[in-house]
Amino acid sequence: MNHPTKPRERSASRGILALSQGPRKSVKTALSARSIAAEVRDPEMPMLTLEDLGVLRDVRQSGRDVVVTITPTYSGCPAMATMRDDLVHRLGDAGYAARVEIALSPAWSTDWITERGREALRAHGVSAPGPAPRSGGPIPLTLMPTARAVTCPQCGSQRTELTSEYGATACKALYRCTDCLEPFEHVKEI
Amino acid sequence: MSHATPDPNDEHGSVYDGLLAHDAPGDTSQWAFGTDFEDPLAGVDTTVPADLDPAELAAYCLALGDDALVLSHRLSEWCSNAPDLEEDIALSNIALDLLGQARLLLARAAAADPAVVPVLPEGSPVPVEDALAFFREAMDFRNVRLVEVANGDFAQTIARLLLFATVRLAAFERLAGHSDPVLAAIAAKGVKELTYHRDYAGRWFLTLARGTEESRRRLLAGLATIWLLYDELRTAYDAGPDVDVVLDQVLAVSGVERPEVAPMAGRGHTEALSRMLAEMQVVARAHPRGLW
Numbered sequence A: 001m002n003h004p005t006k007p008r009e010r011s012a013s014r015g016i017l018a019l020s021q022g023p024r025k026s027v028k029t030a031l032s033a034r035s036i037a038a039e040v041r042d043p044e045m046p047m048l049t050l051e052d053l054g055v056l057r058d059v060r061q062s063g064r065d066v067v068v069t070i071t072p073t074y075s076g077c078p079a080m081a082t083m084r085d086d087l088v089h090r091l092g093d094a095g096y097a098a099r100v101e102i103a104l105s106p107a108w109s110t111d112w113i114t115e116r117g118r119e120a121l122r123a124h125g126v127s128a129p130g131p132a133p134r135s136g137g138p139i140p141l142t143l144m145p146t147a148r149a150v151t152c153p154q155c156g157s158q159r160t161e162l163t164s165e166y167g168a169t170a171c172k173a174l175y176r177c178t179d180c181l182e183p184f185e186h187v188k189e190i
Numbered sequence B: 001m002s003h004a005t006p007d008p009n010d011e012h013g014s015v016y017d018g019l020l021a022h023d024a025p026g027d028t029s030q031w032a033f034g035t036d037f038e039d040p041l042a043g044v045d046t047t048v049p050a051d052l053d054p055a056e057l058a059a060y061c062l063a064l065g066d067d068a069l070v071l072s073h074r075l076s077e078w079c080s081n082a083p084d085l086e087e088d089i090a091l092s093n094i095a096l097d098l099l100g101q102a103r104l105l106l107a108r109a110a111a112a113d114p115a116v117v118p119v120l121p122e123g124s125p126v127p128v129e130d131a132l133a134f135f136r137e138a139m140d141f142r143n144v145r146l147v148e149v150a151n152g153d154f155a156q157t158i159a160r161l162l163l164f165a166t167v168r169l170a171a172f173e174r175l176a177g178h179s180d181p182v183l184a185a186i187a188a189k190g191v192k193e194l195t196y197h198r199d200y201a202g203r204w205f206l207t208l209a210r211g212t213e214e215s216r217r218r219l220l221a222g223l224a225t226i227w228l229l230y231d232e233l234r235t236a237y238d239a240g241p242d243v244d245v246v247l248d249q250v251l252a253v254s255g256v257e258r259p260e261v262a263p264m265a266g267r268g269h270t271e272a273l274s275r276m277l278a279e280m281q282v283v284a285r286a287h288p289r290g291l292w
Helices: A024-038 A080-093 A115-123 B054-076 B085-112 B128-134 B154-175 B181-209 B213-227 B230-236 B241-254 B271-286
Strands: A056-062 A065-070 A097-102 A160-164 A172-177 A183-187
Touching (some): A024 A056, A065 A080, A080 A097, A160 B085, B054 B085, B054 B128, B054 B154, B054 B271, B085 B128, B085 B181, B128 B271, B154 B181, B154 B213, B181 B213, B181 B241
Parallel strands (some): A065 A097
Antiparallel strands (some): A056 A065, A172 A183
16 A cells, blocks of 8 residues: 555645635525524534534525535544434425535534533533644654543532543543542543 | 424434434435445545546555454454443444544545446445445455454554554554545544544553553563564555654553564465454345345
């Protein structure tokens, strides 16, 4: 499996799908389709809308036809099919013929979770992610438990310990509060 | 007119509702064995850039995809068998990440060069990436042998994962700048996942090496076994000194020397791959038109 091609320089402008908002004349109706799409919820973390999760990348509308662009959180995210079906059905119920497309670039980051989303996570006992690591140069190996300032969403204590970097969904780590002793989940930074 | 999918936040809803509510007239059943029901590259421009050879790009994506697919299956064999619940969940999550990478890479290979996809009967419901996963023979898989051999014990599984994640992460960091924007995007996304995989394996490697006499004995034995296939992995991923820096860091803090074993001779595959594929593919092959 040798490289058949030479890698080229990173290009900031390279993106598979642009995040355009569509032509100006359709803004009014596009907002309507967008507002419907924005309210569809994540099937695995239903306290979050797709917009709050940051996976809703674009809603383009032409008459009754709507193209929604979403991006996967993780490559193997099993919720994509449900998100797609929910978008098609919700928009269909509002009279739109919707199609869902995928954007792989730029890759989703937990930095895209909105402040409203972070509050919803905390309100449901899930710790919100800190800032995602910035990549510049080779990615450092971390042999000690990931250093995070995680606050217990149950009692507010900052004395928490990592149980596992992997949890019930791809995007969450398991933590435990050493004060109230409750286990909780933390959306891990990517 | 469709009926609304129940709100998953509602007590009557579940994550499966989306799979049950189909509004197309007539038969709305789907291919029964895939992980998803739509093109994972829907809407993505899969035009191969002019400076690339489509067949070479497809072959390269197949190799990267097959490595992920085969190791994903091996890791998933730990599901319900791991030493404790946390590791069971961790290994399954890593398997899921790799399965996602495999799906995207196999789909990218098929879009670049449709000739790589096995021909199935007219009207087959099998998507291209599943045709590649379930309907190729072992000799057509392009994965390295390191990912296909049996898991061994937990220590050997960790040793393999450390070598694989270290080499693949370094390669994906480079591939994020590949001139095929689809491969570059898959790699950039994979980098984030592989970073967690490498850290996970590195921590367990250190823990087992500095743990009990028995855990260290098992780790050294597992590392020596998997090291036979490390050279092939390095070559396949064009691994450079950056890989050695990371690996030597883990070995040094763990007090472990590089095993002195000669690379396993030969090429192609071991018998382990045929056995694994027999299990992985049997249901899809028994019901190639399986719908639900």
